[in-house]
Amino acid sequence: MKVLAAMSGGVDSAVAAARAVDAGHDVVGVHLALSRMPGTLRTGSRGCCTIEDSRDAWRACDVLGIPYYVWDFSERFKEDVVDDFIAEYAAGRTPNPCMRCNERIKFAALLEKAIALGFDAVCTGHYAKVIEDADGNRELHRAADWAKDQSYVLGVLTHEQLKHSLFPLAETPSKAEVREEAERRGLSVANKPDSHDICFIPDGDTRGWLEERIEMSEGEIVDQSGTSVGKHPGAHAFTVGQRKGLKLGRPAPDGKPRFVLEIRPKENKVVVGPEALLAVDRLRGIKISWAGLPLAEAFSGEAFECMVQVRAHADPVAARASLARVESGAGSAADELVVDLVEPLRGVAPGQTMVLYRGTRVLGQATIDSARSLDWDPAAVS
Incomplete structure (x- = not known):
């Protein structure tokens, strides 16, 4: 060959x-x-x-x-x-x-x-x-x-x-x-360190790198009820689950730290809240692809048992997944992967990739379009 x-x-x-x-x-x-x-x-x-x-x-x-x-x-x-x-x-x-x-x-x-x-x-x-x-x-x-x-x-x-x-x-x-x-074998790379982080940001300063390429403007940091609790220099510099660097002007009523729950670039808002609300129960994915032939259940509308992994080195968790046909406007529709988690996952952000497994087999993947806690309705933030 x-x-x-x-x-x-x-x-x-x-x-x-x-x-x-x-x-x-x-x-x-x-x-x-x-x-x-x-x-x-x-x-x-x-x-x-x-x-x-x-x-x-x-x-x-x-x-x-x-x-x-x-x-x-x-x-x-x-x-x-x-x-x-x-x-x-x-x-x-x-x-x-x-x-x-x-x-x-x-x-x-x-x-x-x-x-x-x-x-x-x-x-x-x-x-x-x-x-x-x-x-x-x-x-x-x-x-x-x-x-x-x-x-x-x-x-x-x-x-x-x-x-x-x-x-x-x-x-x-x-x-x-x-x-x-x-x-x-006499290969000189035998003890060469493994590479990690993002290869095109070798110094590891993702925030600084992005600030040079995305226009940043000051906006509000609000809590899960929509109340302003501080200002930020640019929403794009934050990630879901972040705790450090928020510089909030108003402490939480219970005195506990707050974390980034959601980023809203169109409104230039960063939504923060208690750590408990980082735990999400349902993921919705777009840009779906199948590694090998897809499961028969995937196109029958039936839910199927699987394991889902959302980071390269994370542990997979049990879930039930199904495909849903979603209208996207102008008479068009697209498939969406809906994944209900048996146990919540912490700090999952839109844009991450979820990969589905059955045993050791990779079933396929999708880009996470939304990740939500069933205990919190993002629509409450205005």
């Missing part, structure tokens, strides 16, 4: 490529240049896609004896990931750029180009597993090492994309084993 190995410059993608070579595939390495002005060096574990990462990817390919290329996807990355991130925050939502990158860059743009060039599959260093059912249909499952499992950020993959996806680290019991293998 002809395989294109996506080489980030990290240890996981290097070992994944090495295992693809060992499996007898015809492997070519490619590093994605996602910035027109990449930094020269990484800052510890912050950031990625630097010149240093590109060189590390090249060294790994040299050790493995496979061809190496750099593909410029910077314009597509800016449009589909960075600009989307800014637009989502401007709309008062909290996006997950890693989901968008996997959806639109690594398993859309990259895979499309790979197939056009005659490759059979794209290989990455993600910790996830693809399994074929009795009929040969592919399903996405959690990796053997649940602590490193990355099936959540791959929940956007479609049935067609799974046909061309290769995850050689699927059965690896621990990250330590991957590093030991890299050391044995």
Whole structure:
């Protein structure tokens, strides 16, 4: 099989490529240049896609004896990931750029180009597993090492994309084993720190980064009844669940801290309230996709049992989900995923991604359009 190995410059993608070579595939390495002005060096574990990462990817390919290329996807990355991130925050939502990158860059743009060039599959260093059912249909499952499992950020993959996806680290019991293998193979990235945070905000200051790109204006902070309790410098700089930095002028009647419950960019308001109201019971999702063939219940109108996960490293919780057809105006309609949680989740924000599971299998995902506590009606805020 002809395989294109996506080489980030990290240890996981290097070992994944090495295992693809060992499996007898015809492997070519490619590093994605996602910035027109990449930094020269990484800052510890912050950031990625630097010149240093590109060189590390090249060294790994040299050790493995496979061809190496750099593909410029910077314009597509800016449009589909960075600009989307800014637009989502401007709309008062909290996006997950890693989901968008996997959806639109690594398993859309990259895979499309790979197939056009005659490759059979794209290989990455993600910790996830693809399994074929009795009929040969592919399903996405959690990796053997649940602590490193990355099936959540791959929940956007479609049935067609799974046909061309290769995850050689699927059965690896621990990250330590991957590093030991890299050391044995003579790969210089064996002890390179994992990258984290948002790759295009390497200093981790998301608020400061957004303030340079979204027009901020002072507005009101109100409590859950609509009473003004303070001022803010710009609603877009806040996230649901935030406690610090509110600088409220009026304390809560019970003296307890208040948290951000909702952001209303059109009104330029931030709604705050007690911690208890961060616990949400019902999620509504849009932009739905299915990882593999969808469950039959999904289109029958029946509710189905599942587990739902709303963050990459969060524990999944039990839920009942169903599809609802919602009129969106001008005679058009769209599907909405309604998820009722068996136990409430804390501090879920619109814009986050919810991924549905059954056992280890990823069923699909949706972007959260609303997350509400059944104990509080947001309409009470005027």
